[in-house]
Amino acid sequence: MVTLYIDADACPVKDEVYKVAVRYQLPVFVVSNSWIRTPELKLVTSIVVDAGPDVADDWIAERADAAAIVITADVPLADRVLKAGGQAIHPTGRAFTTDNIGAALASRGVGEHLRSMGEITGGPKPFQAADRSKFLQSLDAAVTKARRR
Secondary structure, eight states: OOEEEEEOTTOTTHHHHHHHHHHHTOOEEEEESSOOOOOOOTTEEEEEOOSSTTHHHHHHHHHOOTTEEEEOSOHHHHHHHHHTTOEEEOTTSOEEOTTTHHHHHHHHHHHHHHHHTTOOOOOSOOOOHHHHHHHHHHHHHHHHHHHHO
């Protein structure tokens, strides 16, 4: 069964994921380091993991398989999901793929290096309404793809 996982601590599209989950009747795991309000739906399970780097990522990656769709901005987590055969989507709607994950990891590495040297890199672009629309399209396509497998 297709399962949705949200790397939820800073995810701006949780409500969109819940709507898609209801439409397709898919289970959703909302994984975070602290309690996050979730809708009272049988399909939605809130998972609070211990605080610490990558604890939520590890919980998701350990469960990711070919039927998993993971919503995350975390590039290393997306890489782990892809290696497990699942799909990963950035909250802006960009699907991580085997073709683009290498460049995303390299870009992340360069950014970390620059920040460690004291450079101000500016961070991600502000989230916009168009990002929500693109995300919904990407998530719908990912669900369709996963259901065909």
